[in-house]
Amino acid sequence: MSLTAGSRPDGTRPPAAVEEPTAAVAAAVAKERVPRGTSKAGKAPLRVRWRRDRTLVLMTLPVIALLLLFNYIPLLGNVVAFQDYDPYVSSNGVTAIFHSPWVGVEQFSRMVDDPLFWSAAKNTVVLFVLQLVLFFPIPIALALLINSVIRPRVRAVAQAIMYLPHFFSWVLVVTVFQQIFGGAGIIAQTLEKHGWSGFDLMTNASFFKYLVTAQAVWKDAGWGIIVFLAALAAVSTDLYEAAAMDGAGRWRRMWHVTLPALRPVIALLLVLRVGDALSVGFEQFLLQRYAVGAGASEVLDTYVWNMGIQNGDFSYAAAVGLVKGAIGVCLVLGANKVAHLLGEQGVYKR
Numbered sequence: 001m002s003l004t005a006g007s008r009p010d011g012t013r014p015p016a017a018v019e020e021p022t023a024a025v026a027a028a029v030a031k032e033r034v035p036r037g038t039s040k041a042g043k044a045p046l047r048v049r050w051r052r053d054r055t056l057v058l059m060t061l062p063v064i065a066l067l068l069l070f071n072y073i074p075l076l077g078n079v080v081a082f083q084d085y086d087p088y089v090s091s092n093g094v095t096a097i098f099h100s101p102w103v104g105v106e107q108f109s110r111m112v113d114d115p116l117f118w119s120a121a122k123n124t125v126v127l128f129v130l131q132l133v134l135f136f137p138i139p140i141a142l143a144l145l146i147n148s149v150i151r152p153r154v155r156a157v158a159q160a161i162m163y164l165p166h167f168f169s170w171v172l173v174v175t176v177f178q179q180i181f182g183g184a185g186i187i188a189q190t191l192e193k194h195g196w197s198g199f200d201l202m203t204n205a206s207f208f209k210y211l212v213t214a215q216a217v218w219k220d221a222g223w224g225i226i227v228f229l230a231a232l233a234a235v236s237t238d239l240y241e242a243a244a245m246d247g248a249g250r251w252r253r254m255w256h257v258t259l260p261a262l263r264p265v266i267a268l269l270l271v272l273r274v275g276d277a278l279s280v281g282f283e284q285f286l287l288q289r290y291a292v293g294a295g296a297s298e299v300l301d302t303y304v305w306n307m308g309i310q311n312g313d314f315s316y317a318a319a320v321g322l323v324k325g326a327i328g329v330c331l332v333l334g335a336n337k338v339a340h341l342l343g344e345q346g347v348y349k350r
């Protein structure tokens with residue numbers, strides 16, 4: 001029997017050799033198939049995205065309009081910080097900007113030489129540091145305490161009670177503290193009935209910074225509790241079970257599992273709080289200004305209001321507000337950079 005080329009003695013052919021794929025074939029296989037209607041970069045055309053997301057875009061249009069109207073368009077008015085603005089040189093305040101004389105950085109030089117400005121800045125920084133030390137850790141501690149409660153009903157009731165003051169206005173908050181710690185409050189009258197002398201913390205200028213910090217804690221700690229409890233809800237229970245199997249007690253589980261889970265949220269809120277350092281409050285201090293005097297209650301927000309609204313010095317008030325905003329932006333960027341160095345995301349990624 002004759003053998004054909006490439007055949008075995010038994011007449012069968014050997015299996016075909018598997019050829020190595022060429023570079024072009026490998027590249028074609030590795031390349032993902034681009035869906036129809038999608039560009040080579042993997043991004044859908046505008047008409048496709050509009051047809052897909054037009055409902056969401058239309059829902060956000062009112063919010064964008066409000067932001068433009070009340071947050072971004074008014075920024076154009078900061079130009080009066082470089083003018084000697086007079087709203088009465090024209091028929092309305094907007095056209096008066098074009099008729100007011102330019103003075104350059106004269107308003108900023110005046111701000112540097114104003115001792116009242118530095119007094120307000122000092123009060124603002126002191127109150128910020130005090131609230132950062134005393135107020136910021138309290139929502140974290142309360143969230144950990146509520147999270148350790150086993151019964152869901154007790155946890156829900158405690159959370160609702162702590163969150164309720166967040167909906168109160170500052171007028172109501174100051175009134176409640178007046179009825180408790182004022183000269184005619186419950187504590188002072190109770191002490192006088194038992195033969196002790198009463199007190200009035202609401203008019204004590206030296207105690208004012210601690211008083212407003214206590215008011216801020218009572219009013220806004222509940223909101224921070226909600227944020228931290230939401231972060232704790234995302235922690236897997238397997239981590240706690242694994243730590244318990246390794247012999248970790250309650251405190252060690254909190255230190256090695258719970259707190260590391262809260263680090264990103266703590267870093268984010270801390271960056272936002274540092275960026276808002278020069279805005280320690282307006283209405284809260286304005287309501288109690290005449291009780292303790294301007295020396296203790298004057299902060300940058302109330303200082304801008306007094307100079308701009310009460311005294312009609314709009315250019316100077318705009319200059320102070322512009323410097324305050326610029327410092328706030330720098331603080332946000334600096335705090336976010338520190339968060340990146342510590343391994344956290346912060347407000348935005350690197």
